[in-house]
Amino acid sequence: MTFLTRSGDKIFHIAIIGLAALAFLELIVPLASVIWVSFFENKIINFPPKGYTLDWYANAWNMPRFREGFLMSLKVGFVATMVSMLVGVPAAIFLARTQFWGREMIQTILLGPLIVPGIVAGSALFMFLIGFEVATGVQIAQTFAGLCLAHSLIALPWTIRLVTASLVGMDRQVEEAALTLGARPFTVFRRITLPAIRPGIFAGGLFAFVISFVDLEKSLFLVGPGSTTLPIAIINYLEWSIDPTIAAVATVQIAAITLVMVVTDRFFKLTRAF
Amino acid sequence: MSSITLNKVTKRYGSLVTVDALDLEIDQGEFLAFLGPSGCGKTTTLRMIAGLTIPDGGSIHFGNREVTDLPPYLRNAGLVFQGYALFPHMTVAENIAFGLEMRKVDKRDIEPRVTEALRLVRMDHLADRLPRQMSGGQQQRVALARAIVYRPDALLLDEPLSALDAKLRHEVRTELRALQKDLGLTTVFVTHDQDEAISVADRIVVMSNGRIEQIGTPDGIYERPANRFVAEFIGTSNFLSGSMDGKDRFKLASGEVIGFGHVGAGSEKSTISIRPEQIRLRAPSTKPRAGVSGNEIGATVESIIYRGNMTEIVVGAGAQRLTVHQQNGFGRGVPEFEPGQAVVLEWSPDAAVLL
């Protein structure tokens, strides 16, 4: 009897490890092959490669559209992150800590961007901005400001969600204890609440950046001359040619995101935010 | 340090009246214990005194100062939460220093005061630990030190020793009591441990369903309970039913007529309460003891249970069953009686309370 149970445990154990390994492979193989392909010598992508080279990286760097797209994506990502933090953190605190009519509804609406297809959201925003331009004469669509606005909107729900989650997970009595010890509400926020939700805030900022950095669909209509982002530069290039240049660009993109994550992780353990 | 006065303080949650028009006066420097079953409103009352919960009605004063609508940070109360509520990102010493910092105490004075508070709760060796690196009992002691260190006007303790083992609990409560007396801290102490309440409190408040059942000194509450709830909640008691026989005699259901020394607060007057240790047993052939005449009934021994410091004897008298506690010691401890034996129960009239 005991033996049977033990062997059952063992099978269960192996199954769990096997499935986990499978999931991990599924995630890592496409990434790894993109990076691999970026070093292939042959122009037509086929296996096995004839040899290895760094030429595609030089090639990509020499194309202004990739260089400028990369810088533009960094800039927009930075602005979107800042805006979504400045707006998102207070909004999350308000949503998590105040009881008011319609609170649940707002929280559901915040899930919207995760549900509505990006291409639909992008075209809707585009039409809105055009309407705005017709009414006021101020052009926002196809400007840098418009792009930043759109990316802030994409990133905001993520920031609010993550910060709200860390606020909800926090022990309210700790804040109450600080109040009874003589701390005024703002002091409580600064000394007690903020340190407790810091991981959530960092994670929220990180997500805001990554979401903005990789966004394609919502930006498609909004980019204009001189404000093309990296994902759009990639899709434009792919329309005409497919060679390892694109893999090299993608590898740089992956490296940039990894760098942001590693740097964030140095300040606090990202896993604590989830 | 000030007195605390609650005047018709009420709190409702939906249709549930959690605290029902509570009137309470706590003297300056008094150590008051709150006793009552789970959910009777002890924590809610404490939170209203601390300012964390706003009453729906009534008023609260610290001395002459009305604090009913004052936010917690302006009250100068110290609260130990049932769940400790330590600051997770601060060390033990930083936790304790927080209240002093908020009071703008000079930096050089903070350290010695923190050390002193830590010594009181026997935690001076763990000053640099984080809360998550400590056991429940250790965290609880830090919470206590944090609330005491700035000498609050009202020290509010919500089961502050519940996570400690019996020995440490005894030690810390003795020290706490000494310090409280020294500093004259007005203290409200919630506990589920009636022995603890009886042995440390100046007065005890027994609560149930958001109301006060009785307020009194430990001996007053124990020896003269106001009603059956108090008599049952504090210690154990025997209840004999019957009815009044004239003005100062009571006729038991079994027909015997007995006297009583005290009358409870209720109007029923249909029960006599006698503590188990107040009853003496004797064989029917022996003479009654001096001073107990007229308060005796016949009974039969049903079972005898040896319980270390005392022996518990259960007897049947008519349809009722009574418990008698006989102190052991001075050579006693060997039962003088045996099951099935006919005995006489006797007690001093003072020990019987009419409820």
Ligand SMILES: Nc1ncnc2c1ncn2[C@@H]1O[C@H](COP(=O)(O)OP(=O)(O)OP(=O)(O)O)[C@@H](O)[C@H]1O
């Ligand atoms: N915030 C709240 N919302 C709704 N009901 C509440 C709230 N706080 C307390 N109550 C209710 O009020 C009643 C009294 O609660 P309270 O915490 O004061 O009890 P207690 O005497 O401290 O109990 P315990 O000994 O278990 O700690 C309970 O029935 C509880 O469910």
Ligand SMILES: [Mg+2]
């Ligand atoms: Mg409680």
